Amino acid sequence: MKVLKSFAVMALLFVFLLWRAESYSQAPAVAELVALADRTVELVQLALQHASFSFFALTVRDAQWHAQSALNILEGPSSPRYDPQYGAQTATPGAISQAKELVERLKQSEFASDLEAAGNHLVVFLSVADEKIVSGRSGNNIAQIRAQVQLGLGFLKAALGCGDDPLSIGGARAIQEYLRKRR
Structure with a gap:
């Protein structure tokens, strides 16, 4: 009987340690x-900030400069449209690539079912914001630039969203x- 109790205690301890090890491996x-x-x-x-500067710019040159800065941030240095002469230079892969990496990592995580729609959106x-800002960047007058950049701003704001937005959006x-609450 003592052997059985000892075995049961050891088994429970082993299960507990496995459970703790699993929780530690998920934390990082x-x-x-x-x-x-x-x-x-x-x-x-940062892209939203530069797109806003582009929208409120008074000259075509300034509007194009900030639009290109937003593109540099969105697309990153590996993009053929990346131009280090204009505005923000980034060592990161770009917001779009960063978001795609986040989505891929989320799909491999325990949160895949909860965050799949949010990541895809x-x-x-x-x-879409990138496409609109590209159109704005190539505009010849301030009205054309503002019209396209304004659309890009809307999509950037949607991409940023709010912390209390539903995940379906x-x-x-x-x-x-969502991730901070599960840390």
């Missing part, structure tokens, strides 16, 4: 996802907030 993965979401939010905010919003901040 969540921390890495939070860090990736944080970087994505920062890049989207984030990438779509950033891609998406947005980098909603993903960030």
